[in-house]
Amino acid sequence: MIHYLLLAPTLDGVGLTTVSLGLVRAFEREGIHVGFVKPIAQTRPGDDGPERSTALIRATTHLEPPTPIPMSRVEAALREREEERLLEEVVERVHSVTPTADVVVIEGLVPNEEAPFADQINAQIATALDADVVLVGSAKGLDPVAVVNTFRLASSAFASTRIAGCIVNRVPADANARFDCATALQAALLPCVGTIALRDAFMAPRMRDIQRALGARSLTAGSGEGRRVMRWTVAAMTVPNCLSAMSRGTLIVTPGDRYDVMMAACLTDLGGGAIAGLLLSGGLVPDPRVLALCKRALDLGLPILLVDSNTVETANALLSMDTELPVDDLERIELVMNSVADDLDRTWIQKMGKNDRARRMTAPAFRHRLLEQARAGHRRIVLPEGTEPRTIRAAAQCQARGIARCVLLGEEAKIRHVAADLGVEIPADLEIMDPEQHIDAYVGPMVELRKHKGLTPVEARNALEDTIVLGTMMLARGEVDGLVSGAIHTTAHTVRPALQLIRTAPQARLVSSVFFMCLPEQVLVYGDCAINPDPTAEELADIAIQSADSAQAFGIEPLVALISYSTGSSGEGVDVDKVRQATALARERRPDLQIDGPLQYDAAVMPEVAAQKAPQSPVAGRASVLIFPDLNTGNTTYKAVQRSAKVVSIGPMLQGLAKPVNDLSRGALVEDIVYTIALTAIQANALTHKVEPA
Numbered sequence: 033m034i035h036y037l038l039l040a041p042t043l044d045g046v047g048l049t050t051v052s053l054g055l056v057r058a059f060e061r062e063g064i065h066v067g068f069v070k071p072i073a074q075t076r077p078g079d080d081g082p083e084r085s086t087a088l089i090r091a092t093t094h095l096e097p098p099t100p101i102p103m104s105r106v107e108a109a110l111r112e113r114e115e116e117r118l119l120e121e122v123v124e125r126v127h128s129v130t131p132t133a134d135v136v137v138i139e140g141l142v143p144n145e146e147a148p149f150a151d152q153i154n155a156q157i158a159t160a161l162d163a164d165v166v167l168v169g170s171a172k173g174l175d176p177v178a179v180v181n182t183f184r185l186a187s188s189a190f191a192s193t194r195i196a197g198c199i200v201n202r203v204p205a206d207a208n209a210r211f212d213c214a215t216a217l218q219a220a221l222l223p224c225v226g227t228i229a230l231r232d233a234f235m236a237p238r239m240r241d242i243q244r245a246l247g248a249r250s251l252t253a254g255s256g257e258g259r260r261v262m263r264w265t266v267a268a269m270t271v272p273n274c275l276s277a278m279s280r281g282t283l284i285v286t287p288g289d290r291y292d293v294m295m296a297a298c299l300t301d302l303g304g305g306a307i308a309g310l311l312l313s314g315g316l317v318p319d320p321r322v323l324a325l326c327k328r329a330l331d332l333g334l335p336i337l338l339v340d341s342n343t344v345e346t347a348n349a350l351l352s353m354d355t356e357l358p359v360d361d362l363e364r365i366e367l368v369m370n371s372v373a374d375d376l377d378r379t380w381i382q383k384m385g386k387n388d389r390a391r392r393m394t395a396p397a398f399r400h401r402l403l404e405q406a407r408a409g410h411r412r413i414v415l416p417e418g419t420e421p422r423t424i425r426a427a428a429q430c431q432a433r434g435i436a437r438c439v440l441l442g443e444e445a446k447i448r449h450v451a452a453d454l455g456v457e458i459p460a461d462l463e464i465m466d467p468e469q470h471i472d473a474y475v476g477p478m479v480e481l482r483k484h485k486g487l488t489p490v491e492a493r494n495a496l497e498d499t500i501v502l503g504t505m506m507l508a509r510g511e512v513d514g515l516v517s518g519a520i521h522t523t524a525h526t527v528r529p530a531l532q533l534i535r536t537a538p539q540a541r542l543v544s545s546v547f548f549m550c551l552p553e554q555v556l557v558y559g560d561c562a563i564n565p566d567p568t569a570e571e572l573a574d575i576a577i578q579s580a581d582s583a584q585a586f587g588i589e590p591l592v593a594l595i596s597y598s599t600g601s602s603g604e605g606v607d608v609d610k611v612r613q614a615t616a617l618a619r620e621r622r623p624d625l626q627i628d629g630p631l632q633y634d635a636a637v638m639p640e641v642a643a644q645k646a647p648q649s650p651v652a653g654r655a656s657v658l659i660f661p662d663l664n665t666g667n668t669t670y671k672a673v674q675r676s677a678k679v680v681s682i683g684p685m686l687q688g689l690a691k692p693v694n695d696l697s698r699g700a701l702v703e704d705i706v707y708t709i710a711l712t713a714i715q716a717n718a719l720t721h722k723v724e725p726a
Contacts, residue, residue: 054372594629
């Protein structure tokens with residue numbers, strides 16, 4: 033039975049959309065099939081694009097909510113007393129997302145001057161769908177007693193429906209305030225299922241958002257896409273009196289002829305202050321000679337905006353600026369979704385999503401599981417490309433979020449300089465290790481490891497100049513738990529030292545790889561798409577077993593399909609015979625696994641095709657692990673799916689090594705590196721014993 037949840041606000045301005053987004057994310061994390069509908073559009077003055085909630089869900093999830101009913105249609109229905117017909121249209125839209133959903137989140141109307149009938153319509157929708165109601169309120173500016181009163185008043189509109197929970201948004205970010213709100217609601221017999229802490233980052237616009245809201249001109253674009261405005265200040269005093277306000281994330285508002293303030297801001301930014309930017313008022317374009325003096329800061333990304341309004345008018349415009357989430361600010365949207373999901377009662381989420389349907393591992397659930405498992409191990413991961421900007425960002429994030437204890441290899445002064453240019457704050461406990469100061473300590477151990485190859489101390493020292501080799505030696509000696517590299521090096525450059533110094537695990541015949549493909553409905557495991565060009569039948573069987581074990585380690589039930597151009601016994605030839613033989617070998621070695629092949633890709637993943645081509649297969653139509661016959665097929669398929677379907681792929685994750693070493697794509701995003709570090713930490717967790725240092 034599908035569970036419908038109608039989110040209804042207690043008042044205008046409670047942040048209904050952010051709670052809706054977070055609730056969807058919370059269900060996704062639990063592997064619960066969730067749908068989302070905003071049945072009736074409620075646009076704000078000046079909105080000229082699609083309805084905001086629907087657009088945000090489409091931008092950040094794989095869901096495709098139906099287009100909402102225009103508000104003009106609602107007003108006409110009420111005017112002509114056609115509420116029943118309106119509700120039929122609402123139900124039709126909601127039911128359009130239910131075929132694959134366990135729970136459907138329905139965002140109700142917000143009561144305001146344009147929609148005084150919102151509570152009435154919300155109650156009618158809840159009744160029509162037999163939906164449970166979740167009330168959403170705000171604690172901003174209210175004490176716990178006042179918060180309870182707003183929920184009591186709102187609940188009176190839903191006397192004939194069930195109140196499944198109350199969520200308090202915008203609670204001051206301290207444990208006492210959240211506890212007080214929850215306690216007050218429970219005392220009033222109102223089920224509190226979440227108190228959402230108000231975080232400054234929720235309201236932090238980008239410089240481009242400031243430019244758009246104020247109609248500002250860009251004097252220098254800088255890194256306006258990445259710099260966020262945590263606060264703003266008017267710099268009208270002399271420089272010594274302004275300096276304390278020039279802090280990280282601050283937008284400096286000043287007249288365009290205050291060259292002293294401009295230059296002080298540029299010097300602050302160059303010194304690592306990482307201010308958000310400059311907003312020059314009065315339509316005064318700075319003298320080119322002054323801009324020339326500021327060139328270094330501008331080249332490194334300091335954005336400057338110019339407005340024609342005077343400073344007071346500009347400050348008023350900033351005060352009245354719309355703080356709603358922009359549809360194109362995916363970073364901020366993701367932060368809000370994850371933070372709201374973190375603050376919701378997980379037991380309640382699981383209860384609301386209960387359904388008899390078997391669940392698949394969804395992409396958000398998989399990513400959430402990755403980070404949680406990685407945190408549990410508290411592993412030390414070495415990053416040989418320590419001066420590379422994306423790697424620095426990823427290391428800082430992992431350290432700050434407790435995903436892993438990262439070690440950056442590189443000259444400390446250079447790493448800190450790059451971080452300052454990026455506006456990245458290096459956590460105090462993030463370890464930076466200068467290779468030049470440590471190479472000598474590894475020469476002897478490396479000679480010992482490679483003595484069967486006749487390695488000399490001079491050759492070892494030369495090799496250790498390569499930070500990947502140095503990091504691999506740290507791993508070989510048990511000083512770190514894993515290694516991640518490849519953002520600026522080839523796969524071979526990362527893997528070769530591991531094969532020489534780490535070697536394969538005792539039970540492994542070869543090293544292979546998998547990608548975790550985060551498809552809309554579930555996560556699939558693809559192997560091998562990065563390492564072995566043309567594996568034999570024996571090697572292909574090993575890859576299948578390694579990949580199945582990897583899937584299981586990450587919470588994915590391994591249903592293994594060996595892919596070919598033929599299904600079952602319908603085709604013949606050397607290639608399909610290899611897959612058939614590999615399937616038999618894998619089954620013989622691991623009778624505990626469900627393995628089948630050869631299967632065509634569509635027969636492996638599509639139930640309707642499997643019913644015709646392989647009706648007796650235990651795997652066909654529901655495969656979660658797909659093993660490709662060679663690198664040409666695997667790499668081509670993974671890239672085609674990744675790019676054509678806009679699927680997030682995590683990997684490649686290497687399998688078969690005695691200790692975790694993982695390669696990055698040279699086009700990897702910061703997020704990709706973060707998840708690869710998490711994968712590596714989890715692999716380290718899975719080792720049943722630590723190998724003693726060489």
